Amino acid sequence: MTSLVPRKPYTDDELRRLYPDGLELRQVQILMRHGERTPVSARFQNTGLPPFxxxxxxxxQMKTAIMAHGGEKGDAPFSTLEWxxxxxxxxxxxxxxxxxxxxxxxxxxCDMGSLTDLGRQSTFKLGLRLRHLYVDRLKFLPPVISSTDFMYLRSTPIPRALESMQQAFSALYPPSAREPDSTGRFPAPVILTRAPGDETLFPNDSNCRRFAQLSRAFAQRAADRWNDTEDMHYLNKLIGKWMPPDRPRVAVDSRPRLSGIMDTINATDAHGPDTKLPPEFYDARGRQIMEKIAVEEWFDGYKESKEYRTLGIGGLLGDVVERMVGSAEGRGSQVRFGLSGCHDTTLAAVLASLGAFETTEWPRFTSHIAIEMFRKSDTAAAATGSWWASMFGKATSAQIGRKPTPELTLVEKKKMDGYYVRLRYNDEPVTIPGCKPNGKHLEGDESFCTLAAFKEIVDKFTPFNWRHQCHMNTGVPGIPPEVPEPAGH
Structure with a gap:
């Protein structure tokens, strides 16, 4: 199963337990994997699988912005070329x-790695579920909006991630829920993207030399561990006959790599009968073996190495924490709701770095993480009053989101009192190990981490200068760390 089967909507009793009285939901940041797609490269055409x-x-129905006649003056309006x-x-x-x-x-x-029609449908349905929960059930978001100023919309440069996020947004706020402004049009939503060299919304091994080195080291460790095992022998008996004649053996580092084989299996499994592999590729035991090995190869580094966490996903989680702390401080231009289009490697990296990815299952298409921040209703915080007021209120001079916890003053730490963070992965709460001790979670529920404890955990692997750190330690072996560095503490 590679397409996510969403759980049923929460019952009223479940909703009361998940969102208890006395806690006010203040901010939600959603990290969503794109929907179903085609394989990222053509493989196994020898089985009859079509490449396209x-x-x-x-x-x-492609559209491109085209400058109209008179553009040489720089003041001509744009029109649209449909093609x-x-x-x-x-x-x-x-x-x-x-x-x-x-x-x-x-x-x-479709081109290689393209979001398919099915992927558009599944991400649109995710947006419907988000609207049902946060608008209809919890009344956290307004049913109709006049702008997206309270939202943080972002995507990686990969088209399938951007398109998936746009599909989810279009279901969360369909045209009927968008009020036009004085011009008669709804203001265009701002969607943030970054240049590839600045991207931290996925583990960026293409633009971080040290992280690429670490990734290769953990991949080689997985190959050394698994290539000569009964599990790999089973895979070779199962599908080895379909491997290229010059490289006939299935292995972690074969060509195609084991993770690449899994990629094609997952993409074909999600789609129609005309784009299927032979039945042996879908053998249940074989797929469990592939996922188990691929999860170790790609994600164990986050569980074991602080440097791996720092360079792979620390920048993203640092940004997430900064937005939460900014809301707690009562600074202006706060984010009420965030929606980011990203990838399987993003979601698993976030959870593994927090010690909360205890599974051998690869993230399914359209999986998502909801990072929710709450405030105790009786908290006498600086940002009292409605979120609308805090959004447009005067910004304070203190900004402690990126300031390491050991450097915070007592006054700064006090600003986070009464705030809690909870993660839900595909609508199921997860627990972070470092939040389990007394005083670091909401009494009676370890899944609600105090904001201070959550920030302290993330601070430990938030980069101080990501670009610079990407070029540090390149002469040092990638694994293993001399001293254990378990995630989530």
């Missing part, structure tokens, strides 16, 4: 041909 899939109807995209590929003797699906389709053909 006809599951992307959106490419019939239809077709893919071109190599044919015989390298002659160009139009890429086609298994039945000769040419107009709905």
């Amino acid at each position: 899939w006809p599951y992307c109807a959106s490419v019939r 239809k995209r077709r893919l071109e590929t190599f044919g015989r003797d390298d002659r160009p041909v139009v890429a086609a699906g298994p039945k000769g389709e040419v107009d709905d053909v």
Whole structure:
């Protein structure tokens, strides 16, 4: 199973337990994996699997902003060019041909790694579930909005992540829930993106030299551990005959890699009968083995190495904490709700770095983490009053979000009193080990970490200068750390 099967909506009793009286929900930040997609590269065509899939109807309706006549003066308005995209590929003797699906389709053909029609549907449905919970049930978000100024919308540069986030937003606030301004139009939502070299919304091994070195080291450890085991022998008996003739063995570091094999299996499993592999690829035991090994290869580094956490996901979690603390401080331009389009590696890295990814299951398509911040209703915090007032109120000079916990004054620490953080992964609360001791969680529920304890845990692997740290320690072996550095404390 690679597509997420959402749990049923919370019952009234479940909702009362999850959102108890005496706690006021103050902020929600959602990290969402994109929906179902095509494989990131063509594999196993020797099985009859077509390289191109006809599951992307959106490419019939492409639009591009075009400057109108008079643009040389710099004041011309933009219009829209509507166009239809077709893919071109190599044919015989390298002659160009139009890429086609298994039945000769040419107009709905997806590129590699593209969000499919099914992926659009599943991420739209996620947005509906978010609206049902946060608007209809909890009354946390307004049913109708006149702008997105209270939201933090962001995506990685990968189109499937951006499109998935846009699908979820469109269901959370459909056109009927958006009020036009004086011009008769709803103000365009601001969606933040970063240049690849600045991206921290996923583990950026392409632009962080030291993290790439660490990733390779943990991948090699996984290969050394698993390549000559009964589990790998089982996989070779199962699907080894389909491997390339020059590299006929399935291995962690085979070509395609074991994780790449799993990628194609997962993508085909989610889609229609015309894009399936032979039945042996979907063997239950074989898939469990693949996921177990891939999870160790890709995510054990976060569990074991502080440096791995710092360079891989520390920047993102530092940003998350800064937004929460900013809300607790009562600073202006606060985020009420965040929605970020990201990836499986983002979600697993976040949970593993917090000591809360105790599973061998790879994150499913459209999985998400809800990071919720609460305030005790009787807390005499600086940011009293409604969130609307705090949003537009005068900003304070103190900003403690990025300041390491040991450097905080008593007055600064006091600002976080009465605030709690809770993570839900696919609608199920998770518990962070460092939040279990007395005084570091809400009495009676260890899943509610105090904001101070959560910040203290994240501070330990928040980079002080990510770009600089990406070039440090490159001459040092990647693993293992000399002293154990368990996550979540």
